[in-house]
Amino acid sequence: MSTIPPKQFRILAIAPVTRGFGFAVLEGQDTLVNWGVKVIQGKGNKNAKSLAKLEELITHYQPGMLVLEDDSAKSSLRHPRIRRLVLQIIKMAATRKANVTLLTREQMIKVLVPDGKGTKHDLAKIVANQFPEQLGPKLPPKRTAAMREHYQMGIFDAVALGATFRRSRFKS
Numbered sequence: 001m002s003t004i005p006p007k008q009f010r011i012l013a014i015a016p017v018t019r020g021f022g023f024a025v026l027e028g029q030d031t032l033v034n035w036g037v038k039v040i041q042g043k044g045n046k047n048a049k050s051l052a053k054l055e056e057l058i059t060h061y062q063p064g065m066l067v068l069e070d071d072s073a074k075s076s077l078r079h080p081r082i083r084r085l086v087l088q089i090i091k092m093a094a095t096r097k098a099n100v101t102l103l104t105r106e107q108m109i110k111v112l113v114p115d116g117k118g119t120k121h122d123l124a125k126i127v128a129n130q131f132p133e134q135l136g137p138k139l140p141p142k143r144t145a146a147m148r149e150h151y152q153m154g155i156f157d158a159v160a161l162g163a164t165f166r167r168s169r170f171k172s
Contacts, residue, residue: 015157022154
């Protein structure tokens with residue numbers, strides 16, 4: 001158990017996406033310190049480039065916990081490259097002696113959605129309502145079958161991961 005008081009505990013949540021990764025830095029009960037999408041461009045190893053950008057975030061923010069989505073289930077629809085990236089992030093965090101927590105989408109919905117049932121977009125709306133000034137204007141439209149996922153959805157996934165960890169670790 002960490003000896004850092006909940007008000008000072010910093011969480012770095014990472015949500016790998018096709019273009020790179022969404023991230024959110026949360027601190028205290030309800031402070032969103034920073035958020036965004038780190039876009040990985042150009043040719044070459046996207047995972048190596050993602051790890052380098054993530055290492056910069058870890059060095060800068062010195063989080064008490066790194067939170068990722070657990071997509072290890074065999075039924076996961078995540079691209080194999082992204083599944084490998086999650087494993088590489090876990091290994092990199094271990095070399096830096098950083099704490100890592102994996103949360104499932106089901107855990108996020110159970111903790112954040114009032115009735116315990118919902119979709120990825122429902123989670124995004126809840127997160128946008130929790131941080132209306134910062135995230136409200138960035139909320140992507142509800143996705144239809146013909147649409148690709150909006151690249152900023154990674155931000156909402158990351159904030160949902162961080163908020164879920166926060167609520168389950170430091171109950172208020």
